[in-house]
Amino acid sequence: AVRAFDPWPGNWFEHHGERIKVLQARSEEGKDNGTNNAGVVMDDRPSIACGSGVLVLERLQRAGRKPQDALEFMLGYSFNIGETLT
Numbered sequence: 698a699v700r701a702f703d704p705w706p707g708n709w710f711e712h713h714g715e716r717i718k719v720l721q722a723r724s725e726e727g728k729d730n731g732t733n734n735a736g737v738v739m740d741d742r743p744s745i746a747c748g749s750g751v752l753v754l755e756r757l758q759r760a761g762r763k764p765q766d767a768l769e770f771m772l773g774y775s776f777n778i779g780e781t782l783t
Contacts, residue, residue, distance in 0.1 A: 710736075710782045720764050721756035736783065738776040743767065745782060 708719040726749065737746040745752045758764040759774070776782070 712776065712782060716760050718758040718764075719754055719756075720758055722752050722754050724750055724752055726750040734781060736781045738778055738780050738782065740778060741771060741775075743771065743776055 708722075709716050710719070711717070724747075725744075735746055735748050738744075739746055739751065743754050745754065754767050756764055756766055757770045759770075
């Protein structure tokens with residue numbers, strides 16, 4: 698699904714008033730996400746609960762910054778496990 702919207706309109710979410718682009722992600726279908734709430738941050742990979750399975754964010758970009766692999770991104774930014782992304 699991420700590739701379907703690349704390059705336009707793009708994939709993004711807002712977190713604390715900042716738009717974060719999702720440049721690459723992978724789906725882990727069939728994996729129990731432990732919640733029925735789509736958009737919930739499950740761990741520090743970061744993995745996001747979906748209606749069915751999990752979306753693992755692999756490459757992200759903050760506004761005005763360079764694209765980063767998720768591990769590098771998470772060194773300077775964090776999500777709270779259990780919070781819901783919009």
